[in-house]
Amino acid sequence: MNAHLPSQLVLDKELLRKEDLRLITGQGKFTSDWHYEGMCFAHMVRSPYAHGQIKHINVSDVRNALGVLQVITSEEVDAAKMQTLPSGVTIQNSDGQAQHLAPMPILAKGKVLFVGQPIAMVVADTLEHARQAAELVQLEIDMLDAVTDYESALSPDAVQLHAHVPKNLSIHFSKGDVQATDKAFEEAQFISHMKIKSQRLIGSPMELRSVLAKYDATQDKVTIHTPNQGMLGMLGALEQITGIKKDQIEVIAQDVGGSFGIRAGAYSEHALVILAAKLIGRPVKWVGTRSEVFVSDWHGRALELNGSIALDAKGKILGLRFDDKADLGAFTCYFGSFIGARNISITMNGVYDIPALSMRSELYFTNTVPVSAYRGAGRPDIAYAIERLIDHAAHEHGFDLVALRKMNFIKPEQFPYDNHMGSVYDSGEFELLMKRAIEVSDFNHFESRRAKAAANHRLRGIGLACFIECSAAGTTNKDQVLGRFTKDGVLQILGVTGASGQGHETSFGQIVTTATGLHADRIQYLAGPASKALIGSGTGGSRSLYGAGSAVQNLCEQILEKSKELAAQHLQVEAGDLHFDHGSWHLSAKNASVSLDDLIKKFQPVDASAHPLDAQGEASSGSTFPNGCHIAEVEIDPETGVCEIVNYTAIDDLGVVISPKLVKGQIHGGVVQGIGQAFFEQAIYDESGQLLTGSFMDYAMPKTGCLMQIHSEHIEVVTKSNILGSKGVGESGCSGSLPALSNAVINALRPKGIWGMDMPYTPPKIWEALQG
């Protein structure tokens, strides 16, 4: 064990989060930090080609190489009767037409369909031996042409990825009221169109994807360590793939180094490492390298949104139409289809009251890494598209962009508001939020700042965006937590949603402290094998705080209810006469009281039996609608094309905020991931399907200083969809920053005649556009 902390560490001041001490002292435990006696090491053999027919895979030299313990090819996968990876949420058109699915095989068989696709796994006594042996694989692959974008995938003479999918089209999804929308466009005074790309991104959480499995043959039980977003998602996928029952698998992740959507389910490597551990009878560890996970972690975004808006003479929006394209990559995996159909449609009216909506979306296959969820999973993309389109329409037809928004906002008295695209917005104060953002950002005096910048030969721009998103409804009908008191009087809360940086231990603890008065030191949150009997959603879709957090709130209510009886017993009074305040039960009439703390101690069983205050909390919480108004201000140096963010204001309605500092942290992180997409990041494939941006050297990440300051404020509009009144925060930052930043950049460039540009706004792109 690596205990190098001084035994008597003096903490001058309190630390912010319960998680922090271990993480700032190097005592955190991520998957690659686990070590077991006799552990061996796996290395993946991946396809070097984007598209090809596998003629022959010869691994006999690999099997005979120094230190090699096991080589797994598709033959071993078939022998183990493993299934494909799950396609995840699939879609159907209202006329019943189903989607062409293409689930990804654990290891390539017959064909390879993207660079990085797993072909074989080599396991050896050391990582070095596994790597060296993998060099001896003889691969004979007949290369085929590759398709890497919409144009090449759907061209009449395009090669087909999957024999059963004509034209590489998985489905042409449609939704909304086409007739009403067509009518709105016929009646419109003004119409604007805009094609908006949300480019393919690589999620890049800092902890590399990894998995360590050990197998206990005596109990036929598998234990895996792996970063995940909640063990139930991982368990469900593993059961489906491997056939091993959930109760024979334990998933452990003490610390997870970021997730952002990509860790919601199992990958090939999870299934293969489990198989290897069973075959060899020793623990097996696989840790991806960064270059490797660039071509094998699910990619994100990869959407094209073509929006058209119809306005009447005064600027009232009559109708909105989207014609979208969603690149699924080579296979249907997890959330790709859900994003390209459902998530980009359910809030497609944004914060506006629009009577007629319709959308179509083509979901197609390419020879690229499969696409799944990345921070927001379609929500930021559609928010981005709407807010760019509104700005565009305002400029094109001479409307004031603030007045145009104000006129079209859904008014507070219109809630609940059914947009007839699958969402019923429950609450929001859009005008109030915009007003505050305008105030804080000094929006109305912008032109003088623009003039001042112009005097210094700089182009200054301001961008405003109002957005809304639909947070996750959950994968189970309720979330449960189990509360049990340890012999030291610590309330241990077991749940299924594990954190990957959000700070669950701290915020769930805060809910308990607020409700019961118990000190943070006396509360412990654990997501792991002990919670397996519980149900609940994972960490995703901005959901954990109001999902599992509401279950924690319900747990507290039950503990208090039970403690009331114990207090009455202790004080020998009627329970009905007691009231709870500041962590104690009081009987005002007699000036008597007893603290919850004392009751916990007094009723502590002497044997191993359960504490009478132990309870199971649960709550059903539906989707919420976090929303906000973000305003960004940028300055461009026309000599270099470099764009600097000089001001950023984020006014967010997240419902009831439990941990303000942590919530702001989520906003900051989301905003800067938006900055990453707006200014730096883009996964680029060449025509042959090779990923040109294959490492942090070619894929630019946002770094320190890309944003020096941010003004973040919350306006709490309480939701009734969960007992905490909270709306979720994880994805808001991104949804606000993409349109605010883009509108600011275009605002700076518009005086130079530039009305449109696709992200990322790199210096060469801006410079080139300025050259005309």
Add this chain to the structure above:
Amino acid sequence: MQMTINGVVQEFQVDDQTLLVEVLRDHFHLTGTHIGCDTSQCGCCTVLMNNEAVKSCTMLAAQATDSQIVTIEGLASDGLHPVQEAFSQEHGLQCGYCTPGMIMSTVHLLNRHPNPSDDQIKEGLAGNICRCTGYVNIIAAVKSAAKKIQEKTV
């Protein structure tokens, strides 16, 4: 091979190709030093060598012979280092994976510039990537740590 790791003189044998980060993580189980990339970009593996921040994934162990190495595990002495404290208090970390490297780079930055300007902070942390925090709170942590250190030395 000999080097001082967190104040303790260590003698050990590794082959020529072994990286410093492998010695720390695999040989001494100092797993607070992380690996986040393979191109020296992310800085998760940053440690101090003779008081200078270095990327331990980009150095052979042999290059660190006879040097003084401090890892995140060796930073706290009679209490948390002010940089550690500041990162927590300013919420300069979320998942914590990049944090050890960020903290070690900040320690080196503040050794060079006790009262760093914004540009010096940008330059000092240019080799460290964080995907969670958005950096704004990391910048706040660096400034707060600088203040703490100055108050201590006065």
